[in-house]
Amino acid sequence: MNLDTLKGIALLKAMDDEALGRLAAVLEPRSFAARQAVFQEGDPGDGMYFIVSGAVRIEKCTGTGAGAVKTLAVLEPGDYFGEMALFDQQPRSASAVAAGATETLRLSTASFGELHGSAGHAGLSVLFAMIRTAGDRIRRLNAQVVVYDEIGKAIGESKTLDQLLEVVLRQLGQATLADWGLVVLRSQFSERLELRGTLNLALAPAQKDDVALGRGFLAPALRENEGRLLRDFEADEPFKSCARLGFESATMLLMPVAVQDQVLGLIVLGAREADQFDLNDLNLARGVARQAAQAIVNARHREEEQARALHGRQFVRF
Numbered sequence: 001m002n003l004d005t006l007k008g009i010a011l012l013k014a015m016d017d018e019a020l021g022r023l024a025a026v027l028e029p030r031s032f033a034a035r036q037a038v039f040q041e042g043d044p045g046d047g048m049y050f051i052v053s054g055a056v057r058i059e060k061c062t063g064t065g066a067g068a069v070k071t072l073a074v075l076e077p078g079d080y081f082g083e084m085a086l087f088d089q090q091p092r093s094a095s096a097v098a099a100g101a102t103e104t105l106r107l108s109t110a111s112f113g114e115l116h117g118s119a120g121h122a123g124l125s126v127l128f129a130m131i132r133t134a135g136d137r138i139r140r141l142n143a144q145v146v147v148y149d150e151i152g153k154a155i156g157e158s159k160t161l162d163q164l165l166e167v168v169l170r171q172l173g174q175a176t177l178a179d180w181g182l183v184v185l186r187s188q189f190s191e192r193l194e195l196r197g198t199l200n201l202a203l204a205p206a207q208k209d210d211v212a213l214g215r216g217f218l219a220p221a222l223r224e225n226e227g228r229l230l231r232d233f234e235a236d237e238p239f240k241s242c243a244r245l246g247f248e249s250a251t252m253l254l255m256p257v258a259v260q261d262q263v264l265g266l267i268v269l270g271a272r273e274a275d276q277f278d279l280n281d282l283n284l285a286r287g288v289a290r291q292a293a294q295a296i297v298n299a300r301h302r303e304e305e306q307a308r309a310l311h312g313r314q315f316v317r318f
Contacts, residue, residue, distance in 0.1 A: 003017060003020050003021065003024060006023065006024060006027075006050075007020070008052075008077070008078060009050050009052075009078050010079070010133065011080050011129045011130060011133055012126075014125075014129060015125045015126075015129065016125075023107075023115065026111035026112075026114065027105040027106065027107055028105065028106040028108070029103065029104070029105060030049070030103075030105070030106050031101075031102070031103055031104075032101075032102045033098065034100045034101055034102075035098065036097070036098050037095060037096065038056060038096040038097065039082065039095065040092065040095045041059075041060065041092055041093065041094050041095045042091045043091060043092045044089075044091060044092075045082070045084060045085030045088070045090060045091065046085055046108060046109055047106050047107055047108035047109055047111075047112075048080060048082040048083040048085055048086055048106070048107050048112075049080060049082050049104045049107075050080045050104060050105040050107070051076065051077050051078065051079050051080065052104060052105060053102065053103045054099065054101055054102025054103060055075060055076050055099035055100055056074070056075045056079075056081060056099060056102060056104075057071050057073070057075075057098075057099050058072045058073040058074075058081060058096055059071055059072065059094060060094045060095070061095075069095070070287075071286075073283070074099065074280055074282070074283050075279075076278065076279060080133075083130055085109055086109055086112050099279075140280065143174075143175045144284055146171070146175070147174075147175045148288070148291065150171050151171055151288055151291055151292060152291070154167035154168070155291070155295040160299070161299035161302075162197065164295060164296070165183045165197040166197050168183065168197075168267070168292050169181050169183050169197045169199045169267070170199060172267065172269060172285055173269060175281075175284060176253065176271075176276075176277060176285070177271070178199070178269035178277075179200060179249065179271050179276075180198075180199055180200040180201040180249070180269070181197075181198070181199035181200070181201065181267070181268060181269045181270065182195065182198045182199070182201055182268050183195075183196050183198075183266070184196065184218065184265050184266050185257075185264055185265035185300075186222075186265055188304070191214075192213065193211060193214050193265070194265075195208060195211050196265070203247065207245055207246055207247060210245050215243055215245065216243050216244060216245040216248070217239050217242050218266065219242070220239060221256070221268070222256060222263055222265075223263075224256060225258055225261060225263065226256075226286070227255040227256060227285065227286055227289075228253075228282075229251075229252075229253055229254075229278075229279065229281070229282045230252045230254065231274065231275075232251070232274065233250055233252055234250075247270075248270065249270040249271060250272060250273070250274050251270070251271045251272075251274055251275070251276050251277055252268060252269065252271075252277075253267075253270075253281060253285055254267075255267045255269075255286060256289065257292065257293050258293060259293045259297055264293060264296055264297070265296070267289060269281075269285070
Protein backbone atom coordinates (compact mmCIF):
# COMPACT_ATOMS: atom_id res chain seq x y z
CA MET A 1 0.00 0.00 0.00
CA ASN A 2 1.26 3.48 -0.90
CA LEU A 3 2.33 5.26 2.30
CA ASP A 4 1.37 8.61 0.74
CA THR A 5 -2.25 7.44 0.87
CA LEU A 6 -1.94 6.91 4.62
CA LYS A 7 -0.23 10.26 5.08
CA GLY A 8 -3.31 11.87 3.55
CA ILE A 9 -5.29 10.70 6.58
CA ALA A 10 -5.16 13.35 9.31
CA LEU A 11 -4.94 10.79 12.09
CA LEU A 12 -1.77 9.24 10.62
CA LYS A 13 0.14 12.31 9.41
CA ALA A 14 2.48 12.41 12.38
CA MET A 15 3.47 8.74 12.16
CA ASP A 16 6.94 7.88 10.86
CA ASP A 17 7.42 5.67 7.81
CA GLU A 18 8.32 2.58 9.83
CA ALA A 19 5.12 2.76 11.90
CA LEU A 20 3.07 3.53 8.78
CA GLY A 21 4.56 0.55 7.00
CA ARG A 22 3.59 -1.80 9.83
CA LEU A 23 0.10 -0.32 9.88
CA ALA A 24 -0.26 -0.61 6.09
CA ALA A 25 0.50 -4.32 6.31
CA VAL A 26 -2.66 -5.01 8.36
CA LEU A 27 -5.13 -2.58 6.74
CA GLU A 28 -7.90 -4.02 4.52
CA PRO A 29 -9.29 -1.94 1.61
CA ARG A 30 -13.10 -1.84 1.65
CA SER A 31 -15.32 -0.19 -1.00
CA PHE A 32 -18.94 0.90 -0.54
CA ALA A 33 -21.58 2.12 -2.97
CA ALA A 34 -23.75 5.15 -2.26
CA ARG A 35 -26.19 4.50 0.63
CA GLN A 36 -24.55 1.16 1.43
CA ALA A 37 -24.10 0.52 5.14
CA VAL A 38 -20.55 0.10 6.38
CA PHE A 39 -22.09 -1.22 9.60
CA GLN A 40 -25.44 -0.96 11.35
CA GLU A 41 -26.33 0.25 14.81
CA GLY A 42 -26.24 -2.81 17.09
CA ASP A 43 -23.71 -4.75 14.98
CA PRO A 44 -20.71 -6.21 16.82
CA GLY A 45 -17.81 -3.79 16.93
CA ASP A 46 -14.98 -5.49 15.04
CA GLY A 47 -12.79 -2.71 13.69
CA MET A 48 -12.32 0.93 12.74
CA TYR A 49 -12.23 2.59 9.32
CA PHE A 50 -10.20 5.31 7.63
CA ILE A 51 -11.84 7.20 4.72
CA VAL A 52 -9.66 7.42 1.62
CA SER A 53 -12.29 8.91 -0.71
CA GLY A 54 -16.02 9.65 -0.62
CA ALA A 55 -17.97 10.43 2.55
CA VAL A 56 -19.72 8.58 5.37
CA ARG A 57 -22.75 9.60 7.43
CA ILE A 58 -22.91 8.52 11.07
CA GLU A 59 -26.60 7.92 11.85
CA LYS A 60 -28.56 7.13 15.01
CA CYS A 61 -32.06 5.65 15.16
CA THR A 62 -34.46 8.18 16.69
CA GLY A 63 -37.19 5.75 17.75
CA THR A 64 -39.86 8.03 16.28
CA GLY A 65 -40.83 5.66 13.47
CA ALA A 66 -39.63 2.90 11.19
CA GLY A 67 -36.40 3.94 9.52
CA ALA A 68 -36.27 7.34 11.26
CA VAL A 69 -32.64 8.36 11.83
CA LYS A 70 -30.67 11.43 12.88
CA THR A 71 -27.38 12.22 11.17
CA LEU A 72 -24.83 12.81 13.92
CA ALA A 73 -21.85 13.59 11.69
CA VAL A 74 -20.71 13.56 8.09
CA LEU A 75 -17.13 12.40 7.62
CA GLU A 76 -14.91 13.11 4.62
CA PRO A 77 -11.59 11.83 3.22
CA GLY A 78 -8.95 11.80 5.94
CA ASP A 79 -11.48 11.16 8.72
CA TYR A 80 -11.91 7.93 10.68
CA PHE A 81 -14.79 6.24 12.51
CA GLY A 82 -15.69 3.13 14.49
CA GLU A 83 -12.60 3.46 16.67
CA MET A 84 -14.38 2.48 19.91
CA ALA A 85 -14.40 -1.09 18.62
CA LEU A 86 -10.67 -1.21 19.35
CA PHE A 87 -11.24 -0.62 23.06
CA ASP A 88 -14.47 -2.36 24.06
CA GLN A 89 -16.66 -5.27 23.01
CA GLN A 90 -19.88 -3.25 22.89
CA PRO A 91 -22.24 -3.27 19.87
CA ARG A 92 -22.09 -0.35 17.47
CA SER A 93 -23.82 2.67 19.02
CA ALA A 94 -24.68 4.16 15.59
CA SER A 95 -24.74 3.22 11.92
CA ALA A 96 -22.21 4.27 9.29
CA VAL A 97 -23.57 4.74 5.76
CA ALA A 98 -21.67 5.69 2.61
CA ALA A 99 -22.90 9.08 1.36
CA GLY A 100 -21.54 8.30 -2.11
CA ALA A 101 -19.07 5.89 -3.68
CA THR A 102 -16.56 5.51 -0.85
CA GLU A 103 -13.15 3.87 -0.38
CA THR A 104 -12.02 2.98 3.13
CA LEU A 105 -9.25 1.14 4.93
CA ARG A 106 -10.33 -1.16 7.75
CA LEU A 107 -8.24 -1.88 10.83
CA SER A 108 -9.78 -4.88 12.56
CA THR A 109 -9.77 -5.25 16.33
CA ALA A 110 -7.69 -8.42 16.01
CA SER A 111 -5.12 -6.71 13.76
CA PHE A 112 -4.83 -3.76 16.11
CA GLY A 113 -4.17 -6.19 18.97
CA GLU A 114 -1.46 -7.94 16.96
CA LEU A 115 0.02 -4.59 15.90
CA HIS A 116 0.13 -3.42 19.49
CA GLY A 117 1.69 -6.68 20.63
CA SER A 118 4.32 -7.22 17.92
CA ALA A 119 4.99 -3.63 16.89
CA GLY A 120 4.09 -1.59 19.93
CA HIS A 121 5.42 1.65 18.45
CA ALA A 122 2.99 1.49 15.53
CA GLY A 123 0.04 0.58 17.75
CA LEU A 124 0.80 3.35 20.23
CA SER A 125 1.18 5.86 17.39
CA VAL A 126 -2.37 5.11 16.24
CA LEU A 127 -3.66 5.29 19.81
CA PHE A 128 -1.99 8.62 20.62
CA ALA A 129 -3.14 10.09 17.29
CA MET A 130 -6.74 9.18 18.14
CA ILE A 131 -6.39 10.85 21.54
CA ARG A 132 -5.11 14.04 19.89
CA THR A 133 -7.91 14.24 17.33
CA ALA A 134 -10.63 13.26 19.83
CA GLY A 135 -10.40 16.77 21.28
CA ASP A 136 -11.60 18.31 18.00
CA ARG A 137 -14.59 15.98 17.93
CA ILE A 138 -15.51 16.75 21.53
CA ARG A 139 -15.28 20.50 20.89
CA ARG A 140 -17.52 20.17 17.82
CA LEU A 141 -20.05 18.12 19.79
CA ASN A 142 -20.05 20.68 22.60
CA ALA A 143 -20.69 23.47 20.10
CA GLN A 144 -23.61 21.57 18.60
CA VAL A 145 -25.15 20.92 22.02
CA VAL A 146 -24.96 24.65 22.81
CA VAL A 147 -26.54 25.60 19.47
CA TYR A 148 -29.51 23.24 19.85
CA ASP A 149 -30.00 24.21 23.49
CA GLU A 150 -29.95 27.96 22.80
CA ILE A 151 -32.27 27.68 19.82
CA GLY A 152 -34.62 25.44 21.82
CA LYS A 153 -34.78 28.11 24.52
CA ALA A 154 -35.33 30.83 21.92
CA ILE A 155 -38.23 28.88 20.40
CA GLY A 156 -39.90 28.79 23.81
CA GLU A 157 -39.01 32.30 25.00
CA SER A 158 -38.74 34.62 21.98
CA LYS A 159 -41.59 37.12 21.86
CA THR A 160 -41.09 37.96 18.18
CA LEU A 161 -39.97 36.16 15.05
CA ASP A 162 -37.03 38.55 14.64
CA GLN A 163 -35.78 37.63 18.12
CA LEU A 164 -35.91 33.93 17.23
CA LEU A 165 -34.13 34.41 13.92
CA GLU A 166 -31.44 36.55 15.57
CA VAL A 167 -30.62 33.67 17.92
CA VAL A 168 -30.64 31.12 15.07
CA LEU A 169 -28.24 33.20 12.97
CA ARG A 170 -25.93 34.12 15.86
CA GLN A 171 -25.64 30.56 17.14
CA LEU A 172 -24.99 29.08 13.70
CA GLY A 173 -22.45 31.78 12.95
CA GLN A 174 -20.55 31.09 16.17
CA ALA A 175 -20.62 27.30 15.74
CA THR A 176 -19.40 27.38 12.13
CA LEU A 177 -17.05 30.39 12.51
CA ALA A 178 -18.91 32.11 9.67
CA ASP A 179 -17.74 35.60 8.70
CA TRP A 180 -21.24 36.78 7.85
CA GLY A 181 -24.80 35.56 7.49
CA LEU A 182 -28.37 36.47 6.67
CA VAL A 183 -31.89 35.06 6.93
CA VAL A 184 -34.63 35.71 4.39
CA LEU A 185 -38.24 34.57 4.44
CA ARG A 186 -40.74 34.41 1.63
CA SER A 187 -43.35 37.12 1.99
CA GLN A 188 -46.82 35.86 2.88
CA PHE A 189 -48.47 38.47 0.70
CA SER A 190 -46.22 38.87 -2.37
CA GLU A 191 -43.46 37.21 -4.39
CA ARG A 192 -40.78 39.22 -2.60
CA LEU A 193 -38.36 38.06 0.08
CA GLU A 194 -38.17 39.63 3.51
CA LEU A 195 -34.69 40.23 4.95
CA ARG A 196 -35.29 39.22 8.58
CA GLY A 197 -31.77 39.14 10.01
CA THR A 198 -28.09 39.75 9.26
CA LEU A 199 -24.80 38.84 10.92
CA ASN A 200 -21.73 41.04 10.33
CA LEU A 201 -23.29 42.25 7.10
CA ALA A 202 -24.28 45.78 6.07
CA LEU A 203 -26.20 45.87 2.80
CA ALA A 204 -26.60 48.91 0.58
CA PRO A 205 -30.15 49.87 -0.46
CA ALA A 206 -29.61 48.41 -3.94
CA GLN A 207 -28.42 45.11 -2.41
CA LYS A 208 -31.48 45.00 -0.16
CA ASP A 209 -33.65 45.42 -3.24
CA ASP A 210 -31.80 42.57 -4.98
CA VAL A 211 -32.36 40.35 -1.94
CA ALA A 212 -36.05 41.25 -1.81
CA LEU A 213 -36.41 40.29 -5.47
CA GLY A 214 -34.56 36.99 -4.97
CA ARG A 215 -31.81 37.78 -7.40
CA GLY A 216 -28.38 36.19 -7.78
CA PHE A 217 -27.66 33.01 -5.86
CA LEU A 218 -30.89 33.28 -3.87
CA ALA A 219 -33.14 31.98 -6.67
CA PRO A 220 -31.46 28.58 -7.19
CA ALA A 221 -30.77 28.22 -3.46
CA LEU A 222 -34.48 28.52 -2.65
CA ARG A 223 -35.24 25.66 -5.06
CA GLU A 224 -33.01 23.19 -3.16
CA ASN A 225 -34.74 21.62 -0.15
CA GLU A 226 -31.61 19.84 1.11
CA GLY A 227 -29.25 22.81 1.16
CA ARG A 228 -25.85 23.24 -0.41
CA LEU A 229 -22.27 23.77 0.68
CA LEU A 230 -20.54 25.90 -1.94
CA ARG A 231 -16.83 25.27 -1.58
CA ASP A 232 -16.01 27.55 -4.51
CA PHE A 233 -18.72 30.04 -5.43
CA GLU A 234 -16.95 30.96 -8.66
CA ALA A 235 -16.87 27.35 -9.89
CA ASP A 236 -20.01 25.58 -8.58
CA GLU A 237 -23.01 25.29 -10.88
CA PRO A 238 -25.61 26.71 -11.13
CA PHE A 239 -24.33 29.49 -8.91
CA LYS A 240 -21.26 30.59 -10.88
CA SER A 241 -23.57 31.76 -13.65
CA CYS A 242 -25.75 33.88 -11.35
CA ALA A 243 -25.67 37.65 -11.25
CA ARG A 244 -23.49 38.94 -8.42
CA LEU A 245 -25.07 40.76 -5.49
CA GLY A 246 -21.77 42.14 -4.22
CA PHE A 247 -21.49 40.46 -0.82
CA GLU A 248 -20.85 36.83 -1.79
CA SER A 249 -17.72 35.11 -0.52
CA ALA A 250 -15.57 32.19 -1.66
CA THR A 251 -17.38 29.65 0.49
CA MET A 252 -21.07 29.77 1.35
CA LEU A 253 -23.52 27.53 3.14
CA LEU A 254 -27.09 27.75 1.83
CA MET A 255 -29.80 26.11 3.93
CA PRO A 256 -33.51 26.38 3.04
CA VAL A 257 -35.99 26.45 5.92
CA ALA A 258 -38.92 24.23 4.95
CA VAL A 259 -42.04 22.63 6.40
CA GLN A 260 -43.43 19.61 4.52
CA ASP A 261 -41.42 20.53 1.39
CA GLN A 262 -42.74 24.09 1.46
CA VAL A 263 -39.71 26.39 1.50
CA LEU A 264 -40.32 29.26 3.92
CA GLY A 265 -36.97 30.97 3.52
CA LEU A 266 -33.22 30.60 3.51
CA ILE A 267 -30.32 30.76 5.95
CA VAL A 268 -27.06 31.90 4.32
CA LEU A 269 -23.62 31.76 5.95
CA GLY A 270 -20.46 33.02 4.28
CA ALA A 271 -16.72 32.60 4.88
CA ARG A 272 -13.67 34.18 3.29
CA GLU A 273 -11.56 31.02 3.66
CA ALA A 274 -12.17 28.32 1.05
CA ASP A 275 -12.15 25.47 3.58
CA GLN A 276 -14.00 27.22 6.41
CA PHE A 277 -17.16 25.07 6.22
CA ASP A 278 -17.46 21.30 5.98
CA LEU A 279 -20.26 18.75 5.70
CA ASN A 280 -20.72 18.75 9.47
CA ASP A 281 -21.52 22.47 9.33
CA LEU A 282 -24.05 21.72 6.59
CA ASN A 283 -25.56 18.96 8.73
CA LEU A 284 -25.77 21.29 11.75
CA ALA A 285 -27.48 24.00 9.70
CA ARG A 286 -29.94 21.42 8.35
CA GLY A 287 -30.81 20.27 11.87
CA VAL A 288 -31.26 23.85 13.10
CA ALA A 289 -33.43 24.74 10.10
CA ARG A 290 -35.69 21.76 10.82
CA GLN A 291 -35.83 22.65 14.52
CA ALA A 292 -36.78 26.25 13.80
CA ALA A 293 -39.12 25.75 10.82
CA GLN A 294 -42.38 25.06 12.67
CA ALA A 295 -41.56 27.78 15.21
CA ILE A 296 -41.24 30.22 12.30
CA VAL A 297 -44.65 29.17 10.99
CA ASN A 298 -46.19 29.67 14.44
CA ALA A 299 -44.50 33.05 14.90
CA ARG A 300 -45.74 34.24 11.53
CA HIS A 301 -49.26 33.25 12.48
CA ARG A 302 -48.91 35.34 15.63
CA GLU A 303 -47.62 38.26 13.58
CA GLU A 304 -50.60 37.97 11.25
CA GLU A 305 -53.06 37.85 14.16
CA GLN A 306 -51.44 40.89 15.77
CA ALA A 307 -51.60 42.80 12.48
CA ARG A 308 -55.29 41.95 12.10
CA ALA A 309 -56.00 43.02 15.68
CA LEU A 310 -54.14 46.31 15.13
CA HIS A 311 -56.03 46.89 11.90
CA GLY A 312 -59.30 46.22 13.70
CA ARG A 313 -58.49 48.73 16.45
CA GLN A 314 -57.53 51.38 13.87
CA PHE A 315 -60.75 50.74 11.99
CA VAL A 316 -62.81 51.21 15.17
CA ARG A 317 -61.03 54.48 16.02
CA PHE A 318 -61.74 55.77 12.53
